[in-house]
Amino acid sequence: MKKVITYGTFDLLHYGHVNLLQRAKELGDYLIVAISTDEFNWNKKQKKCYFSYEERKRLVEAIRYVDLVIPEENWEQKVEDVKEFKVDTFVIGDDWEGKFDFLKDYCEVVYLPRTPEISTTQIKKDLKK
Numbered sequence: 001m002k003k004v005i006t007y008g009t010f011d012l013l014h015y016g017h018v019n020l021l022q023r024a025k026e027l028g029d030y031l032i033v034a035i036s037t038d039e040f041n042w043n044k045k046q047k048k049c050y051f052s053y054e055e056r057k058r059l060v061e062a063i064r065y066v067d068l069v070i071p072e073e074n075w076e077q078k079v080e081d082v083k084e085f086k087v088d089t090f091v092i093g094d095d096w097e098g099k100f101d102f103l104k105d106y107c108e109v110v111y112l113p114r115t116p117e118i119s120t121t122q123i124k125k126d127l128k129k
Contacts (some may be wrong), residue, residue, distance in 0.1 A: 002028035005081060006091045007072050011049040013059045016115035023093040023112050025065035032085055033060050044075065066084045082106045089096040 006024050010017055010033075012127065025031045035056055041047040057069050070081070082090065082103060090103045094111040103109050 001030055002030035002088045003030045003085060004089045004091055005032040005087045007034040010056050010060050011051055019115045021063055021065045027089050030067045031065055032068045033066050034070050036072045039075050
């Protein structure tokens with residue numbers, strides 16, 4: 001069984017997120033999604049989410065491509081997650097190109113193109129208008 005993992009906040013879930021998860025699942029048999037906790041988002045990313053971690057987790061778990069959701073509590077946990085879950089492929093949006101190449105020592109690393117016309121940042125900007 002080929003296992004794939006991806007990471008993200010997944011706040012204000014939209015079709016760009018679903019596209020990413022669908023393409024990630026196509027790279028393997030089992031998709032693990034690590035969602036940033038509220039504490040990690042605030043303390044390390046200075047990012048306040050609209051939906052709580054538990055709400056975001058429920059939304060992502062409802063997507064048919066997702067097999068398991070785990071919390072992302074710090075930047076450093078990726079290597080341990082890859083080892084613990086015996087991950088074959090790490091997937092993330094191409095806006096992170098090169099940032100996770102250190103994981104190539106443990107698994108394949110794939111940077112997928114983002115859905116260009118949609119982002120949570122853009123949604124938040126549009127809502128402020």
